[in-house]
Amino acid sequence: MQVIYISEDKFQYDIHSLFKAFYPTDTVRMIIGKPGDNPEKEKDISEGDEISFVEYTENSIKVKVSENLSDEKEFLDISKGEGSVSTDGSKGSLDNSKNTLKKLLYTLLSEKTGKKLPWGNLTGIRPTRIAMNLVDKDRSDEEIADYMKSMYFVSDEKIDLSIRIARREKEILKDIDYENGYSLYIGIPFCPTTCLYCSFTSYPIGAYKNIVDDYLTCLEKEIDYVAEAFAGKTLDTIYIGGGTPTTLLPHQIDRLLGYVHEKLDTSKVKELTVESGRPDSITREKLQAMKRQGCTRISVNPQTMRDETLKLIGRQHNVAQLIESFHMAREEGFDNINMDIILGLPGETADDVRYTMDEIKKLDPDDLTVHSLAIKRGSRLAEILKEKEIRGFSGKGDVADFNNTEEMMRIAASGAHDMGLEPYYLYRQKNISGNFENTGYARKGKAGIYNILINEEVQSIVALGAGTVTKRVFGYDGRIERCDNVKDVKLYMDQIEDMINRKRELFNV
Numbered sequence: 001m002q003v004i005y006i007s008e009d010k011f012q013y014d015i016h017s018l019f020k021a022f023y024p025t026d027t028v029r030m031i032i033g034k035p036g037d038n039p040e041k042e043k044d045i046s047e048g049d050e051i052s053f054v055e056y057t058e059n060s061i062k063v064k065v066s067e068n069l070s071d072e073k074e075f076l077d078i079s080k081g082e083g084s085v086s087t088d089g090s091k092g093s094l095d096n097s098k099n100t101l102k103k104l105l106y107t108l109l110s111e112k113t114g115k116k117l118p119w120g121n122l123t124g125i126r127p128t129r130i131a132m133n134l135v136d137k138d139r140s141d142e143e144i145a146d147y148m149k150s151m152y153f154v155s156d157e158k159i160d161l162s163i164r165i166a167r168r169e170k171e172i173l174k175d176i177d178y179e180n181g182y183s184l185y186i187g188i189p190f191c192p193t194t195c196l197y198c199s200f201t202s203y204p205i206g207a208y209k210n211i212v213d214d215y216l217t218c219l220e221k222e223i224d225y226v227a228e229a230f231a232g233k234t235l236d237t238i239y240i241g242g243g244t245p246t247t248l249l250p251h252q253i254d255r256l257l258g259y260v261h262e263k264l265d266t267s268k269v270k271e272l273t274v275e276s277g278r279p280d281s282i283t284r285e286k287l288q289a290m291k292r293q294g295c296t297r298i299s300v301n302p303q304t305m306r307d308e309t310l311k312l313i314g315r316q317h318n319v320a321q322l323i324e325s326f327h328m329a330r331e332e333g334f335d336n337i338n339m340d341i342i343l344g345l346p347g348e349t350a351d352d353v354r355y356t357m358d359e360i361k362k363l364d365p366d367d368l369t370v371h372s373l374a375i376k377r378g379s380r381l382a383e384i385l386k387e388k389e390i391r392g393f394s395g396k397g398d399v400a401d402f403n404n405t406e407e408m409m410r411i412a413a414s415g416a417h418d419m420g421l422e423p424y425y426l427y428r429q430k431n432i433s434g435n436f437e438n439t440g441y442a443r444k445g446k447a448g449i450y451n452i453l454i455n456e457e458v459q460s461i462v463a464l465g466a467g468t469v470t471k472r473v474f475g476y477d478g479r480i481e482r483c484d485n486v487k488d489v490k491l492y493m494d495q496i497e498d499m500i501n502r503k504r505e506l507f508n509v
Helices: 010-023 097-113 130-134 140-151 155-174 206-231 251-264 286-291 307-312 319-331 351-361 380-387 406-418 449-456 490-495 496-507
Strands: 002-006 028-032 050-056 062-066 181-188 233-242 271-274 297-298 339-341 369-373 422-427 438-442 462-465 469-474 479-484
Touching: 002 010, 002 155, 010 028, 010 097, 062 097, 097 140, 130 140, 130 155, 155 422, 155 449, 181 449, 206 251, 206 462, 206 490, 206 496, 233 449, 251 286, 251 422, 271 286, 271 449, 286 319, 319 339, 319 351, 339 351, 339 406, 351 406, 369 406, 380 479, 406 422, 406 438, 469 496, 479 496, 490 496
Parallel strands: 002 028, 002 050, 181 233, 181 462, 233 271, 271 297, 297 339, 339 369
Antiparallel strands: 050 062, 369 438, 422 438, 462 469, 469 479
């Protein structure tokens, strides 16, 4: 266990995230105060645990990273210039104390473990935003690279990826109406089954099929609100997500999308995505309904092209069904099909990733999203790991049991490049395998615009349905405020007027 004593409740998230990145299989415990101040939290600390300290004083941040309690290493005091890594070039500067602390911690942990992290000391989920902000300031690639390396210790490979994505995002979003525009997300919280790694709002369609029509009625009430509140605004993108939207029957797809077109001005919509995800939920009739209603982009997601892994992670389809669904979508005229894969799934090796990429190349999708497995709180995988019940794995109960590697990432990136797909958006998650990232690749003109908007948070997104989160972006200062819909689908339906009123308050309409 890694135990970190901090003198006050300050920068806990960043400290915890950095230690977790360097020690993915260890429990990381934060304790506010000095040893002996909190007996309840300290009662299970053992002699073999590693103890570290962060102390804030008026003029300094002092850090001690030690192997055990008997370590005699002195604190490093930034105020005296000792081990100083200040952000403005002057020793001991605390003008940006969080970045200074993260740089110092990263340096010490890197020296101690012998590791260098691909994203350096960056702990946020949107690392490309740094490059994007500098692109907006007309900085050169060299200036951006120098900044990301000196400030955050990001690797050359990830710096190059960040710059390429930032410049591509800027081009893709050039015609988006930030000030007078918005995007619409509609959540369908039903799935054929719940996948092992999933933490999204999801209910088994078999048990909930009798309430789907009532759920759609509630969505229509929210759409009515949008029609009222956003009259005269530009609707740029629509994304139907989940769950699995294709658990809806063909007539229900017609009903939902038909209502959207009836009530909202969709004449300027640049992209209408239906996340069709699960091949076991796709039929020709559903594809025809989506096409009829103007859907321009869908997902047909394999996650892996190994049947044995699909069975293990709780997917009900097999590879043959995936291939059949993909070809069926092409036959119905869909010319922008996304596929998702996950690296670091249980038991998979670099050879498995290479095989998956070779099989996907044969299908030739227009868009490929490469995910690094993340152990999400609330997922069945997190619970199983906690109980150490997966046979054949280390049972340490953490992300390192499912090993995504640099080699796997490069195999996927190389495979995407071979298909003519270029990276266009990127984000990270907590407890992500290998401390890597999730990256979307697409052909020119096929990038998922909504994916960029939701990650860069540059446009307001109105979210409808159980478990969704609406974001209002205030263009004049970049401030973001949110309101959420309750996750429980029946509670959402019972409280639909309250869900709408939350949006009224957020948008003052």
